[in-house]
Amino acid sequence: MATNENSTEIDEGLYSRQLYVLGHEAMKKMKNSNVLISGMKGLGVEIAKNIILGGVKSVTVHDEGNTEWNDLSSQFYLTEGDIGRNRAEISEGRLAELNNHVPVSSHTRRLTEDFLYQFQVVVLTSSSLEEQLWVGDSCHRSNIKFIVADTKGLFGQVFCDFGKRFVVTDPNSEELQHATVMWITKNNPGLVTCLDERRHGFQTGDYVTFSEIQGMTELNNCKPIEVQVNDPYSFLICDTSNFSDYKKGGIATEVKMPQELTFKPLREALKEPTYQISDFGKVNRHKTLHIAFQALHQFVKEYGCLPKPWGTDDAERLVAAANKLSKEDPSILNEEPLNEGLVRKLANVATGNLSPINAFIGGITAQEVMKACSGKFVPLNQWMYFDALECLPEESEDFLSTEESCQPNIQYEDRPYDTTGLY
Structure with missing residues (x-):
């Protein structure tokens, strides 16, 4: 284990930009969170790097496997000299150098339930x-x-999956809205009219409290009241018909209310998925990808490897497995046809291990870890799928991807070097 300095104090110089976004309370919660990251290939090390720089209590990196040639395409802490050595042990020391406030340790044995209990994420x-x-x-x-x-x-x-009851203390971290009150009616619901110089900025469902009101003093320092927006300069509140007569003045201030969320466990969420759309230009792909990734797990379990790059037979096997899954549980596609072409593309490039994709997915994952630790910002709901197929070159007579043309063709000391199958 790399033993680094750990303190409950927050280094405001080191975390200045992060403190501006998260605030001290969220940072303190992160400082009490132990995080386990399993899998130290390109994606795992990207997540670990981000979380260590973010300033949690500790990070444990786990991997039972040894460094292979294809790891070098995206795992920036592994070198040719590390081939054959455990990925987690090699990565531990180099990750620990990123932030001396965050202890980093490695674990190379199989995960057990007792081992998991020491972590918050x-x-x-x-x-x-x-x-x-x-x-x-x-x-x-x-x-x-x-x-x-x-x-x-x-x-x-x-x-x-953040559990049966997860409380988000600050959904968006936006600045609180304030509005100067010009008039409040005695009615059910009461209508609050604000000065015309500036829109109130509230949205229906927001909560506000009041201060400095003269006359209708029942509203001063009241419990948060839900508003219903009437127009940019007025909004409806609770029943004010029995309150004192409004005279003048007052300020309406937004109050951020905690949100309580419930997450399904993975076993249920596989069969009853909810999705976070990452690209509204590809809104019809996530259901097919939900099935295709499960089919990919079945493929690896049956054949012991990922589909060959642009391997026609392997692609058709993956399509067949995806079709079988979709027929076993038709509710996932919800009457949409399986996009077989998309499944074939997944089979074609599945062996690829690319730094830009790992950086993107690793960044999103690290953000979700920070949300889990701090309760700040709304987490993903619950699945997110992403593809960057537009990065593939357009095929033509001069350039046609085939299983033969995408075979690894670089040799180093008589050992094949994985070119990721994308060239």
């Missing part, structure tokens, strides 16, 4: 579906925040 990358399910069940029972993240070539997946 558990993140799995590069895990089988079977491991995801049992770890997800254990975390949900123990109220441990659980995240699954994965990348396959130009595709990415993130899943969040």
Whole structure:
């Protein structure tokens, strides 16, 4: 274990920009959070890097596997000299150098339920579906925040389960709105009219409290009242018909109310998914990708490897597995047809291990870890799928991707070097 300085105090110089966004209370919660990140390939190390720089209490990196040639395409802490050595042990010391306020340790044995209990957040990358399910069940029972993240070539997946009762203390971190009151009616509901010089800025469902009102003093320092916007300069509140007559003055101030969210465990969320749309230009793809990623797990379990780059036979096997899953549970597609072309693309590029995709999915995952630790901002709901297929070159007679043209063709000391299957 890399033993680094750890303190309950917040280094305001180090975390100045983060404090501006999160605030001291959220940072203190993060300083009390121990995080486990399983899988130290390109995606796992990207997440670990972000979380360590974010300033949690501690980070443990886990991996049972040793460094392979294809890890070098995106795992920036591994070198040729590390091949054959455990990924977590190699990464530990280099990650620890990022922030001496965050202790970093490594774990190289199989995960157990007892081991998981020491963490507030558990993140799995590069895990089988079977491991995801049992770890997800254990975390949900123990109220441990659980995240699954994965990348396959130009595709990415993130899943969040923050338990049966997760409280978001600040959904958006926007500045509180203030409005100067000009008049309040005695009615049910009461109508609050604000000065014309400036829009009040409230939205229906927001909560406000009042101060400095003369006359209708029952509203001064009242409990937060939900508003219904009437127009940009007025809004409706509670029953004011029995209050004192309004005379003049007053300020309406927005109050941020905590939101309580409930998450399904992974086992249920696979069958009853809810999605966070990452790209509204590809809004019809997430249901197919939800099935395709499960089919990919089945493929690896059956054949012991990912589909070959642009391998026609492997692509058709993945399509067949996806079609079978969609027929077993038609509610997932909800009468939409399976996008077989999208499934084939996933099969074609699944062996790819690309730094830009890992950086993007790793950044999103790290944000979800910080939300889990701090209660700041609304988490993903619950699945998110991403693809960057527009990065593929357009095929033509001069450039046609085939299984033969996408075979690894670089040799180093008589050992094949994985070119990710995207060239």
